[in-house]
Amino acid sequence: MQTETRIPDDPGLTSRYLAGQLSTEELHAYEQHLLQNPDAVRELEATARMKVGLANLRDSGQLEKLLRAPPAIRLRWPALAAVAALVMIAIGLWRGVDAPSEMTLVATASELVDRSGRPLVPGSSYALLRTRSSSYDAVIQLPPEPQAIELRVRPETAAPAYSVALSRIHPDGSVLQIGNVSELAAQSDGFVKLYVDSSHLESGPYLFVITPAGDRTAASTTAFRVKVVASEKLR
Amino acid sequence: MANPDANVVAPTATVPPGMDRAAVEALIAKHYTGLRLLIQRRVGDAEAAADILNQAACTAWEKWQAGQVQRPEEIGGYIFQVAMNLLRNRRRKVVERSDRHVDSEVLGQLPADIDATDRWLEKKIAARVKRILQELSSARDREILVRFYLQEEEKEAICRDLALAPDQFDKVLHRARARLKELLEAYGLQKSDFFMLCL
Numbered sequence: 001m002q003t004e005t006r007i008p009d010d011p012g013l014t015s016r017y018l019a020g021q022l023s024t025e026e027l028h029a030y031e032q033h034l035l036q037n038p039d040a041v042r043e044l045e046a047t048a049r050m051k052v053g054l055a056n057l058r059d060s061g062q063l064e065k066l067l068r069a070p071p072a073i074r075l076r077w078p079a080l081a082a083v084a085a086l087v088m089i090a091i092g093l094w095r096g097v098d099a100p101s102e103m104t105l106v107a108t109a110s111e112l113v114d115r116s117g118r119p120l121v122p123g124s125s126y127a128l129l130r131t132r133s134s135s136y137d138a139v140i141q142l143p144p145e146p147q148a149i150e151l152r153v154r155p156e157t158a159a160p161a162y163s164v165a166l167s168r169i170h171p172d173g174s175v176l177q178i179g180n181v182s183e184l185a186a187q188s189d190g191f192v193k194l195y196v197d198s199s200h201l202e203s204g205p206y207l208f209v210i211t212p213a214g215d216r217t218a219a220s221t222t223a224f225r226v227k228v229v230a231s232e233k234l235r
Numbered sequence: 236m237a238n239p240d241a242n243v244v245a246p247t248a249t250v251p252p253g254m255d256r257a258a259v260e261a262l263i264a265k266h267y268t269g270l271r272l273l274i275q276r277r278v279g280d281a282e283a284a285a286d287i288l289n290q291a292a293c294t295a296w297e298k299w300q301a302g303q304v305q306r307p308e309e310i311g312g313y314i315f316q317v318a319m320n321l322l323r324n325r326r327r328k329v330v331e332r333s334d335r336h337v338d339s340e341v342l343g344q345l346p347a348d349i350d351a352t353d354r355w356l357e358k359k360i361a362a363r364v365k366r367i368l369q370e371l372s373s374a375r376d377r378e379i380l381v382r383f384y385l386q387e388e389e390k391e392a393i394c395r396d397l398a399l400a401p402d403q404f405d406k407v408l409h410r411a412r413a414r415l416k417e418l419l420e421a422y423g424l425q426k427s428d429f430f431m432l433c434l
Contacts, residue, residue, distance in 0.1 A: 011408040012383065012390050018273065019387040020323055035312040044315055046416050047384070048269030053364030054385040055276055056357045063385075066368045067377050115355030176370060200362075 014040075014047040104179030104200040105166050109148040112197045123147030123198055127191070128208060128224045129154055136205070136227040144231045146199035151208075152191040156222045159212030161185055162192055169205040182213060203230045268356055270315060274322055275353065287325070291318035367414050376407045383408065 016022055017030055034040050057063040106112055112120040128138050128151060140149060155162055163182040170176065178200060184192050192210065208224040267288075275284035295313040298304050304313060371377050375397055382388045394404050 011405050011412060015384055015387070017319070020319075020326070021387065021389075031312075031316050034316060035309045038308045038311060041311040041315060042416070043412070045267060045269045046412060048267075048273040049360050050364060050380075050384050050411070050415055052269055052272045052276065052357060053360040053362075054381060056361035057365055057368075058385065060361070062361075062365065063381065066365060067374065067381065069369070115352065170370075176366060199359075 014044050015051070017044070018048060018051060103197060105164065105181045105194060105196050107181055107184055107194055109150070109195045112148045112195055114146060120146055120148040120197060123149040125150035125152060127152045127154070128226065137208075137224040139227045139229060140201070141229050142201060142203070142231045143198050146197060148195045149198050149201075150193065150195055152193050153208070153210050153222075153224070154191050155186065155210045155212070157212055158186075161213040163211050163213055164192070164194060165209045165211075166196065167207045167209070168202070169207055171204075201228045203228055266311070267314065269360070270318060272353060272357055272360070274318060277322060278325065281353075283325070287318055287321045290321055291315075363415065367411055370414065371411070376411075379404065379407045380411055 013022075013026075013030060017027070022030060034044065054063065057066065103111060103113075109122060110119050114120055123143050124141070124147075126138050126140055126149065143149075153164065161182075162184045163180065164184060165177055165180040167177040179196065181194055184194060186192050204227075206226040206228060208226050209221060210224075211221045271284065271288055274287055275281055278284045278287065291314050294317045295304075295310055298313055299310060304310055368377050368380065371380070379393060379397070379399075382393050383390065390401070390404055393399070394401060
């Protein structure tokens with residue numbers, strides 16, 4: 001049937017189905033397609049989420065700002081060993097990306113709460129130290145349930161206060177900041193302590209950057225390569 | 236606790252022979268968060284939306300029991316199909332009632348009466364969609380997504396306004412959909428999650 005053959009090639013069909021915009025013939029063909037193709041059901045659920053997500057952004061007043069905003073910085077990820085490039089990326093991130101509204105990275109664990117408002121369960125603690133190796137400086141394992149993961153970072157430049165940013169590195173090399181926090185002081189052991197909501201992390205590489213407050217030059221910025229892996233339960 | 240990251244993928248696994256209606260209802264809650272929240276927004280009434288989904292679960296279960304679902308992986312399609320039919324019927328009735336005439340488009344724009352759990356779920360989904368918008372390289376592409384998915388404008392009208400060829404439009408949608416699925420599936424909970432539900 002002609003309608004059926006074009007179904008897989010029409011990226012807008014799922015949205016039109018959910019919007020009730022299909023003709024009778026299209027509707028019949030699409031619903032047959034839906035019953036026979038589990039992937040189409042998955043596509044439909046993803047499209048429903050796209051619509052719900054956009055509606056939520058509209059209702060919360062974020063959509064207008066997003067439509068006007070310049071795109072996030074997209075930088076190529078040359079190689080994990082390229083420490084010099086990391087520092088340059090880190091500086092670029094500080095200057096180019098809006099802070100996300102969600103509480104992803106915070107100074108104290110009690111700031112991280114679950115959907116019912118209760119503080120997140122304390123999770124594992126990870127120390128970020130520059131290893132100068134070609135692999136990652138730290139590997140964070142995601143817990144099965146949301147937890148407040150403690151990060152202990154040792155900056156390479158002494159300063160009274162620091163700002164920290166965490167960014168996800170996408171497979172295509174683009175980098176997107178997912179959280180930042182400022183006015184952090186180092187503890188007596190030289191480490192700066194902060195917390196991340198594990199539910200905001202995904203498996204994959206991240207870039208963690210710490211910079212002395214008010215001094216965002218390459219010489220003072222320290223970048224760490226962090227790998228996040230799924231919990232044993234999720235594999 | 237429902238986790239939107241874990242629930243994106245519809246069941247493609249084998250449904251155990253002993254699956255009961257409660258399991259089908261749980262299936263909706265767990266795997267069709269997007270559908271449930273979308274219906275809730277369209278209806279504007281959490282209870283009415285729950286009725287629609289319960290009925291969809293009931294019908295899907297009856298078809299399963301009657302052997303009308305030829306292959307177990309079809310049950311996800313049945314749930315969507317029944318739920319969307321019920322939603323269409325409800326919207327048609329609202330439009331036809333002259334004494335309480337409400338523009339169905341206006342109804343869809345109203346913030347839904349949703350509870351704290353669903354607000355949390357929506358926020359999590361919105362964060363993923365926000366990331367997609369932030370990653371898009373042009374304001375034009377962001378506008379395409381909003382006009383097509385949210386405002387539900389026709390593809391032809393958007394292409395005309397933005398001087399786009401149809402294949403350019405399709406590419407933008409294709410990239411956005413692929414990225415959304417990637418983000419929603421990032422935790423790797425897919426078919427195995429469905430198995431756990433049915434055990």
